[in-house]
Amino acid sequence: SIMPATLAAVSNGAKRGILFKGGVHLEHLDSLKAMAFDKTGTLTTGKPVVTDFLVRDGDSQDEALALLASIESQSNHPLAIAITNFAAKQNVPLTRNLQIKDVPGHGIQAFTDSGELLVGNPRFVGKEIAESFHHGVAATLAEEGKTVIFLKDDKGIMAVAALKDTLRPDAVQAILNLKQAGLFTVMLTGDNEKTAAAIAKEAGVDAYVAECLPENKVEHLKQLMGKHKTVGMVGDGINDAPALATATSGIAMGDGTDVALETADIVLMQNDLTRISYALRLSRKMQRIVK
Ligand code: ADP
Ligand code: MG
Numbered sequence: 001s002i003m004p005a006t007l008a009a010v011s012n013g014a015k016r017g018i019l020f021k022g023g024v025h026l027e028h029l030d031s032l033k034a035m036a037f038d039k040t041g042t043l044t045t046g047k048p049v050v051t052d053f054l055v056r057d058g059d060s061q062d063e064a065l066a067l068l069a070s071i072e073s074q075s076n077h078p079l080a081i082a083i084t085n086f087a088a089k090q091n092v093p094l095t096r097n098l099q100i101k102d103v104p105g106h107g108i109q110a111f112t113d114s115g116e117l118l119v120g121n122p123r124f125v126g127k128e129i130a131e132s133f134h135h136g137v138a139a140t141l142a143e144e145g146k147t148v149i150f151l152k153d154d155k156g157i158m159a160v161a162a163l164k165d166t167l168r169p170d171a172v173q174a175i176l177n178l179k180q181a182g183l184f185t186v187m188l189t190g191d192n193e194k195t196a197a198a199i200a201k202e203a204g205v206d207a208y209v210a211e212c213l214p215e216n217k218v219e220h221l222k223q224l225m226g227k228h229k230t231v232g233m234v235g236d237g238i239n240d241a242p243a244l245a246t247a248t249s250g251i252a253m254g255d256g257t258d259v260a261l262e263t264a265d266i267v268l269m270q271n272d273l274t275r276i277s278y279a280l281r282l283s284r285k286m287q288r289i290v291k
Contacts, residue, residue: 007288017269025265033228038235039189044165050086051210052162064159066095105213116151125152134158142194174273175204179251214239
């Protein structure tokens with residue numbers, strides 16, 4: 001049976017948009033030594049916008065964008081949606097209906113009569129050619145915290161798009177609160193090293209893991225649990241669900257995917273990250289009453 005103090009605390013949480021799927025999850029919060037965060041859609045709004053678009057010398061800007069958008073328009077990844085919207089705003093029509101294959105954590109493979117096209121991160125299209133494109137412009141863009149996406153054909157890199165996602169307005173304060181409460185904070189992301197470093201610095205997390213494939217998130221979480229024992233995980237995507245299930249406390253963003261919401265122990269109904277430290281205080285207060 002649930003203790004009156006727990007019931008009161010769970011109900012206080014609910015009033016502030018924190019949904020606990022049982023009193024035990026409120027109790028766990030007080031024991032957390034570290035908190036892991038997904039980047040896209042969790043620390044950031046998950047609505048990136050295209051800031052830069054560069055093509056290979058001699059190629060048409062509009063044709064390259066039409067090709068890239070024709071591919072991305074078939075994916076519902078946040079980066080794909082942003083690129084499709086960008087092309088529409090530039091009045092660039094989607095020219096081709098290409099056969100595509102999503103490669104989670106990497107990008108998209110597209111098939112044409114003349115061969116294969118790749119859209120995605122440097123690792124996916126080939127690090128060396130990606131890094132040398134336009135004398136290393138990708139590194140500069142990534143250092144600005146932008147996600148850099150390449151379009152590759154049989155001759156090499158045809159175009160690069162840079163996209164900037166913005167931190168949630170409450171992310172910095174939320175991280176600071178947790179650090180002040182004594183928790184170690186970590187960001188886990190599939191994005192590249194330089195972009196991850198820039199966003200991690202903006203957010204103020206103690207550490208980050210970049211180029212983290214969907215299947216690796218749970219491994220990194222287990223490593224953190226090996227070191228800190230009790231670790232929370234905050235996420236929003238399908239990719240985050242295994243880590244949310246593994247964590248001592250799995251916390252989902254209210255706008256997250258159904259799988260994340262179902263798997264989590266706690267849901268932040270209003271996507272407000274500062275509610276996490278409020279929930280921690282609630283847990284601490286409750287434990288004092290119960291003990
Ligand atoms: P995150 O962990 O940041 O939410 P994902 O695991 O979904 O990211 O993707 C990791 C990386 O894979 C992205 O940063 C991007 O470089 C690449 N990627 C994934 N899907 C796409 C896509 N549809 N178009 C271009 N690149 C993609
Ligand atoms: Mg996400």
